[in-house]
Amino acid sequence: MSKKIVVIGGGISGLSSAALLKNSGYEVILLEKNNELGGRGRIWKDKGFTFDMGPSWYMMPEVFENFFGLFGKKVSDYYNLLRLDSHYKVFFPDGNVFNISKDLDINVELFESVEKGAGDKLKKYLAKSRHTYETAMQDLVMLDYKNIFKYINVGFINSLLKLDPITSFSKSFHGYVSKYFRNPELQKIIEFTTVFLGGSPYNTPAFYNLITHADFNLGIYYPDGGINKFIQALSKLCSEVGVEVHTGEEVQHITVKDRKAISIETKNKSYPADIVLSSADYHFTETKLIDKNFRTYDDNYWSNKIMSPSAFNIYLGLNQKVSKLEHHNLYFDDSWEKSFKEVYNVHKWPDNPSYYVHVPSKTDPSVAPDGSEAVFILVPVAAGLEDDDTIREIMYEKVLSHFEGLVGQSIRDSIVTKRIFSHRDFNSSYNAFKGAAFGLAHTLGQTALFRPKNFSRKIKNLYYAGQYTNPGVGMPVCLLSSQITANLIKAEN
Numbered sequence: 001m002s003k004k005i006v007v008i009g010g011g012i013s014g015l016s017s018a019a020l021l022k023n024s025g026y027e028v029i030l031l032e033k034n035n036e037l038g039g040r041g042r043i044w045k046d047k048g049f050t051f052d053m054g055p056s057w058y059m060m061p062e063v064f065e066n067f068f069g070l071f072g073k074k075v076s077d078y079y080n081l082l083r084l085d086s087h088y089k090v091f092f093p094d095g096n097v098f099n100i101s102k103d104l105d106i107n108v109e110l111f112e113s114v115e116k117g118a119g120d121k122l123k124k125y126l127a128k129s130r131h132t133y134e135t136a137m138q139d140l141v142m143l144d145y146k147n148i149f150k151y152i153n154v155g156f157i158n159s160l161l162k163l164d165p166i167t168s169f170s171k172s173f174h175g176y177v178s179k180y181f182r183n184p185e186l187q188k189i190i191e192f193t194t195v196f197l198g199g200s201p202y203n204t205p206a207f208y209n210l211i212t213h214a215d216f217n218l219g220i221y222y223p224d225g226g227i228n229k230f231i232q233a234l235s236k237l238c239s240e241v242g243v244e245v246h247t248g249e250e251v252q253h254i255t256v257k258d259r260k261a262i263s264i265e266t267k268n269k270s271y272p273a274d275i276v277l278s279s280a281d282y283h284f285t286e287t288k289l290i291d292k293n294f295r296t297y298d299d300n301y302w303s304n305k306i307m308s309p310s311a312f313n314i315y316l317g318l319n320q321k322v323s324k325l326e327h328h329n330l331y332f333d334d335s336w337e338k339s340f341k342e343v344y345n346v347h348k349w350p351d352n353p354s355y356y357v358h359v360p361s362k363t364d365p366s367v368a369p370d371g372s373e374a375v376f377i378l379v380p381v382a383a384g385l386e387d388d389d390t391i392r393e394i395m396y397e398k399v400l401s402h403f404e405g406l407v408g409q410s411i412r413d414s415i416v417t418k419r420i421f422s423h424r425d426f427n428s429s430y431n432a433f434k435g436a437a438f439g440l441a442h443t444l445g446q447t448a449l450f451r452p453k454n455f456s457r458k459i460k461n462l463y464y465a466g467q468y469t470n471p472g473v474g475m476p477v478c479l480l481s482s483q484i485t486a487n488l489i490k491a492e493n
């Protein structure tokens with residue numbers, strides 16, 4: 001009889017792990033606390049508008065293709081993928097506005113027009129970042145670090161050496177980028193992607209220059225109908241392979257006997273298990289679902305971790321078009337460095353926030369009624385802040401007033417629907433530690449083997465997948481973490 005695996009959590013990692021394991025012959029039950037699947041990738045629908053509540057940048061398309069390929073499927077079996085012509089539009093306080101295109105020559109010209117020589121430097125920078133990306137993906141990313149001595153071999157060391165380790169791991173992303181570009185606005189265009197890694201240009205190591213390859217060379221995509229088409233695809237895949245999925249089923253405890261998880265308890269039911277995989281937030285699983293003596297990481301470990309930001313999210317359905325915006329838009333304030341300090345060092349709400357604006361209705365008429373716009377404004381803010389109605393109102397007013405000035409249009413009178421989602425919602429919706437949106441930041445001390453492990457050291461048959469584990473944050477990266485964990489489970493069970 002095949003072994004029974006219970007997967008906790010029905011976000012990207014839970015769904016993808018469940019499908020992989022079921023396809024490998026295990027009996028798989030997935031339990032999700034919310035009434036819908038997708039976790040941070042859920043949607044919110046209201047008054048004819050559809051909002052992807054979390055991820056909006058679909059990058060590294062080959063990772064998605066490879067994942068569905070493991071089932072003999074293609075992405076196009078589930079959704080139609082569009083490549084965006086305008087990757088994103090960047091607004092600066094001095095009135096400069098830059099459009100980053102899918103066409104590299106246009107971007108090279110743009111960089112050259114801002115700073116003499118920067119066009120050529122962009123090409124050189126991108127050649128390096130391609131090399132870093134390809135080396136990491138080929139040799140370093142898919143490791144479970146169960147036994148690190150297994151990896152300390154000539155091949156592994158060669159791969160590390162190929163990455164120019166002194167620069168990659170000693171310099172900050174900002175330090176690295178500054179060697180190529182002097183103009184602060186060009187630096188910001190390259191550096192903002194560290195936020196995708198839950199970090200800042202100042203605490204993310206130069207090694208992550210690989211993400212610029214994903215941005216400028218591999219492209220920015222959009223599943224026709226919204227990012228949630230990808231969640232629907234994972235959920236369909238689970239049903240095609242035969243995963244038993246239960247929503248509205250919150251796990252309350254993992255029962256352990258002789259250092260083995262034997263069952264999962266929810267409010268009304270006990271699910272026997274031979275193997276357990278948790279894709280819920282790691283801190284929550286360790287501190288709330290298992291008894292203290294079975295934790296791999298103690299309170300001290302968690303209190304020393306550098307968390308990613310939380311996100312102050314504003315979803316707006318507008319009954320007008322906003323002509324100045326593209327699909328992806330970014331505003332970078334002059335107090336950029338101070339804002340990062342407010343997130344990682346001072347831990348306070350930002351005085352002059354930089355922000356991101358997603359307007360999928362620019363590409364996709366299905367997400368808003370005719371003549372309307374679905375707008376999602378995301379402000380990265382420090383994790384762990386007090387999030388009450390008063391501060392929400394202050395932040396909302398601050399951001400909306402600035403946004404109206406940025407787009408040169410009155411927005412308030414055209415709001416048909418509005419929702420704010422921040423720390424307390426991340427906590428209640430996903431059991432997020434400190435309300436963090438993206439889990440752990442990718443600092444040097446929280447990269448690869450230094451991230452929480454994909455397995456428990458105290459409970460023999462408990463495994464983890466998701467954005468807290470290796471390789472880390474983001475939709476494609478979570479697909480990789482699921483594959484690492486599924487492979488480890490198969491190897492050990």
Ligand SMILES: Cc1cc2nc3c(=O)[nH]c(=O)nc-3n(C[C@H](O)[C@H](O)[C@H](O)COP(=O)(O)OP(=O)(O)OC[C@H]3O[C@@H](n4cnc5c(N)ncnc54)[C@H](O)[C@@H]3O)c2cc1C
Pocket residue numbers: 008009010011012013014031032033034037038039040041053054055056057058059249250251252279280281284311313378429430431437438465466467468472473474475476478
């Ligand atoms: C605002 C925002 C914007 C983002 N933008 C991007 C982007 O543009 N591109 C990109 O690639 N990535 C982006 N990300 C990151 C990406 O969404 C995440 O890395 C990824 O979705 C994490 O998936 P996960 O499965 O690890 O975690 P989750 O999505 O959190 O899934 C965990 C699941 O476990 C469930 N759960 C928790 N506790 C229990 C319990 N006790 N019992 C049962 N179930 C439980 C939760 O409800 C949740 O569904 C963004 C994230 C956020 C929040």
